[in-house]
Amino acid sequence: xxxxxxxxxxxxxxxxxMGTIGERLKSARENKRLSLxxxxxxxxxxxxxxxxxxxxxxxxxxxxxxxxxxxxxYATFLGLDAVAILEEDSLKKHAVAPGSNPQQSMDxxxxxxxxxxxxxxxxxVMMIAAIIVSFFILIFGTIKISQxxxxxxxxxKKEPPKPVALKAQTASEKIMPIxxxxxxTLTLNASNxxxxxxxxxxxxxxxxxxxKKSKExxxxxxxxxxxxxGKPEALKMNVNGKDIDFSKSPTRNIRxxxxxxxxxxx
Numbered sequence: 001x002x003x004x005x006x007x008x009x010x011x012x013x014x015x016x017x018m019g020t021i022g023e024r025l026k027s028a029r030e031n032k033r034l035s036l037x038x039x040x041x042x043x044x045x046x047x048x049x050x051x052x053x054x055x056x057x058x059x060x061x062x063x064x065x066x067x068x069x070x071x072x073x074y075a076t077f078l079g080l081d082a083v084a085i086l087e088e089d090s091l092k093k094h095a096v097a098p099g100s101n102p103q104q105s106m107d108x109x110x111x112x113x114x115x116x117x118x119x120x121x122x123x124x125v126m127m128i129a130a131i132i133v134s135f136f137i138l139i140f141g142t143i144k145i146s147q148x149x150x151x152x153x154x155x156x157k158k159e160p161p162k163p164v165a166l167k168a169q170t171a172s173e174k175i176m177p178i179x180x181x182x183x184x185t186l187t188l189n190a191s192n193x194x195x196x197x198x199x200x201x202x203x204x205x206x207x208x209x210x211x212k213k214s215k216e217x218x219x220x221x222x223x224x225x226x227x228x229x230g231k232p233e234a235l236k237m238n239v240n241g242k243d244i245d246f247s248k249s250p251t252r253n254i255r256x257x258x259x260x261x262x263x264x265x266x
Contacts, residue, residue, distance in 0.1 A: 021071070021085055022054040028078040029054075043077050045070060046208045066195075068138065086138055178240055180258045184220045187238040195230035199223075210235075226254040 029039065036047035053070055068086060075082040178184060186198075190210045198206040200220045210216060218224055229235065229252040237244045237254075244261055255262040 022056045024080065025074055025078060026054040028080055043073055044204060044207055045073065049208060050074065087135060177260045178258045182240065184224055184256055185217065185240050186224050186256060187215065187217045189215050189236040190234055192231055192234035194234050195228065197227045199225040222257065224256040228252065
């Protein structure tokens with residue numbers, strides 16, 4: 001027997017919507033007999049982040065943009081319809097509560113005045129327009145979000161940085177050349193939670209939150225790139241045993257090659 005929900009039972013919160021989607025994510029993962037660690041090794045999303053997605057708790061920690069990006073990657077990996085899930089999440093968050101539907105309210109009351117009808121109609125039109133706009137932003141906007149953020153940060157004028165104490169450097173100059181016979185070794189220490197992307201020799205090795213007080217090391221033959229650094233001032237960087245100080249002129253993009261460390265590469 002199907003149990004019908006009464007009109008006055010209340011509105012569905014965004015966390016419950018995410019929880020319902022999260023249950024489908026978890027079920028799909030378990031059907032594939034994969035653990036959270038198995039998924040992490042393949043798509044490089046931390047197990048804690050995956051668990052929060054399945055429990056509908058990730059939006060409490062990160063903004064909606066990052067949550068949708070994680071949700072899309074995870075759903076696609078599991079073979080689910082990522083576009084449909086994202087559309088469902090967006091529409092349910094903006095839907096009218098069952099107990100507050102304008103038409104239902106009108107049915108249970110006397111016929112309102114003409115001005116009240118006009119006001120309610122205007123609100124309904126605005127709500128529908130907001131849902132449509134949100135849908136198109138979700139589908140088409142996320143594709144260009146990374147490029148948009150990069151262009152925005154590049155327009156902000158900054159003073160010429162001084163990455164190391166040896167001599168003043170401009171943002172486009174390379175510092176500390178590294179002998180080609182040596183591999184590139186990068187070590188990062190985080191004094192606070194930092195969002196960043198690490199690419200090693202053309203492959204994404206890390207795209208997540210580097211937790212507070214954590215330490216990570218990557219090695220490459222030719223190139224290491226850091227992009228989308230959320231809090232540059234919270235990072236301490238060491239390249240092949242030498243500390244690189246860019247705290248006085250924090251940058252969100254760094255490229256490391258044998259030619260040196262390039263801050264804000266073009």
